Each structure stands twice: as structure tokens, then as C-alpha cells.
Amino acid sequence: MQIHIALEDQHKTTFTCPFGTFAYTRMPFGLCNALSMFQRCMMSIFSDLLQDCMEVFMDDFTVYADSFEACLNNLSKVLKRCIDTNLVLNFEKCHFMVTKGIVLGHLVSNKGIEVDKAKIDIITSLPNPTFVQEVRSFLGHEGFYRRFIKNFNKLALPLSTLLQKDVGFNFDQPCIEAFEELKNRLPSAPILQAPDWDLPFELMCDASNSALGAVLSQRVGADQPVHNHGPGLAKLQTTKKELLAIVFALDKFRSYLLGSKIIMFSDHAALRYLLTKPDTKPRLIRWMLLLQEFDLEIRDKKGAENSVADHLSKIERESEPMPIRDEFLDEQLLHIKTATPWFADICNYVATSQFPPEASLTYKEKIRSNAKYYIWDDPYLWRLCSDKIIRRYILDTETNSVLQFCHLAPGGGHYGSSRTARKVLD
Structure with a gap:
């Protein structure tokens, strides 16, 4: 044309x-x-x-x-x-x-969707890679069939590590085992069923420290898989991981789920609390707005029952959580002393002109000479820096929250260590 x-x-x-x-x-x-x-x-x-x-x-x-x-x-x-x-x-x-x-690229019949045997025969006959480009090529071809391979992300983890920056190429025994296992999974890949639009979809999601797991299925007698997926995962809080697994699955399977009834199985009951929490962070707000597009019903399902998605995300089965018991009364906790901040001596001298007891003459002279750069504004200590900018000293307990705000917050930008440090000072 x-x-x-x-x-x-x-x-x-x-x-x-x-x-x-x-x-x-x-x-x-x-x-x-x-x-x-x-x-x-x-x-x-x-x-x-x-x-x-x-x-x-x-x-x-x-x-x-x-x-x-x-x-x-x-x-x-x-x-x-x-x-x-x-x-x-x-x-x-x-x-x-x-x-x-x-x-x-797939074999389609009245049975469902299968892998193309002619193409997987070429993949299964490949020799072990000898450099990074061959690993990347193999994962690209194998990744085309990842929807047919349960635990794909977990199986490919040793090979994916070789693609990271500044990592030497060492095709060791775990890489060989992962390479052979991925090749052997293709000939026995399951047949994915075409969706029945008159039936509700069941979406099983799970998250762990290394990956997300999601399985889309419909209940026709027994669960019939429509799609498997298990992407990598960055470090997040447990509840956020579970919500991220749901958000990712809804985005991945959007063409199937939009306008259909969805029954969501997840093994973290706190998700239902997150969806009704009035005060939350912008990232969670964006995720919750995405969930509003779907006709969604969340049902709690423990990992032991949600084994399909659980296997996609976990290497080992999580044990049952132990109940939390208070060992100390509030009155006892209030008497626990916190660590003295390192700038306490400067604070005392700027506020009251008093030196710490048993301080040496040299240390007293050092405090006296440096005091002109400090300002005490209860309860904060400020310093006039060499660039004429007044900055506040923070406690050790505040360090992590400041770094997370300057790195992970919506305006943080996820920069490297040097740019994040400059952002903290700015």
C-alpha cells in the first residue's frame, strides 16, 4: 500500500x-x-x-x-x-x-498460545556465552518468551548481573546453571489460554526483596494462566513492595483488565489500609489514583496459598510472622537516654558561655574561636559557612530522612552520591 x-x-x-x-x-x-x-x-x-x-x-x-x-x-x-x-x-x-x-512470533491455535518450536530449537542449541554481548543477546531472545516461563527474573538473575556496569565478565557455575535452566524451560513451556471476556480476571501478586511476581488467570474449573510476569525490584518498604506489585501488574495487563471485573489476591493485608489512608506520600497517591481506573476487589491471600505468584518473587518461603508483644512499659521507655549530639559543647557555649567540665585549655580555646561562626536559635544550631550561607546542624537520627528526601522524594531526581551531597548542602 x-x-x-x-x-x-x-x-x-x-x-x-x-x-x-x-x-x-x-x-x-x-x-x-x-x-x-x-x-x-x-x-x-x-x-x-x-x-x-x-x-x-x-x-x-x-x-x-x-x-x-x-x-x-x-x-x-x-x-x-x-x-x-x-x-x-x-x-x-x-x-x-x-x-x-x-x-x-507465537503459535496460535484453538488450544491457546504456544511458543514457536522452530525458534526455540535455535535458542536451545546455543553454546555458553563468551562475552557480555552474547549474554545480552540471549536474554533478549529468551525474554521474548518470558510470559511462558515462571520465575524468569529469578532464573535470569545471575546472567542479568553480568550486564551491570563495572562488573567483570565471569561466566561461573551459577551463570552456567541459569543459562541451561532457561534453555530447558522453553521446550516444556505451558500453553497460555486466550481470555474469556465474560469471566472475571484473577490477579495474584507478590513481592520480595529481589523481584515482583504476578500471574493473570481466569477460573474455568481450575485456574488457567493468561500471563506470567516477574520483573526486578528495587529496595522498598514491604507494604510499598506489595502495592508496587499490584500497580505494575495492572499496568502490564492493562489491555486485559480495563473495564473487566478483577479479583486481586495479595498476601499483605496492610494494602487495604493504604488505600483508605488519608495522609500519604505523593508516590502512593499516584499509585492509588491508578487503581481507581479498575473495578478492583482485593482479597488477602497468604504466601502459602498464593504459591504461584509467590514462587515468582521469592527464593524461600517466608515464615509466619510472630505477634508483637510489648516488653517495656511507656514509663520505662521514656527514661531511656538518647545519645548526646556531637555539637552539644558548641551549643552550650553559644547559648550560656559555659565550657564542658574537665575540658582542656586547648579545647576551650578551640570552642571560643569557632563560636563566632555559630548561631543558637532554640532548639536549632546554625552555622555561617564559608560560602556565606547559613546552614542548620542536624542530629544523627535525622541524617537518613534528609538523604532520602534529597534523593528519593519527587523532586530528588535519584542522583548519584556527589550530586545528592550538593543538593543536601544547597
């Missing part, structure tokens, strides 16, 4: 060759809007047939029916439309009256 380019836009496609300078008059491959434009044209041509007897993705389309006669009738409609719109088909790439076929 040739799509005309508007005359006023043709100069944007100018290219140079040994024979001169030229511009396209028809849409070529490689333009940033070419794919979306082509898809819109195809959907416009077959608009009345889509989701009734055919599906279109770019230059591939599939015509389907429940019987041979109905399929012939639908095929006749599609071919007539191609003739009317001057669409040219490549006969060598056409397959007629088949019960299964390769669609977007």
Missing part, C-alpha cells in the same frame, strides 16, 4: 545520494510516524470487519470463523475489500484454511 505524503511535508524526507538530492512522495519505512499511520490506514480500510471476522496488525491480518463455510464467506469479504482498495497481497506469505499458525 502506497500512502501519499502531503506536498508541504515532502521536504522533511529529503535524502542525498551520489546522483543528487531527492525527497519521498510516498511514505517510506523508518519515519517516526510511519508505523502508526500505516496501522490507522489498515484499520480504516477494514473498520467494519475488525473484531467480527478479522484482526489487523500492521501488514498482517488474520481472518477467522467457527466453521469452514463461514471462514470462506469471511475470506471472500476481506479479499473483495483488498481488491476495492488496491491492496496487494504476497501469495507466498498467505496461509489459507489452517487451524493453527504463527502470529507475531
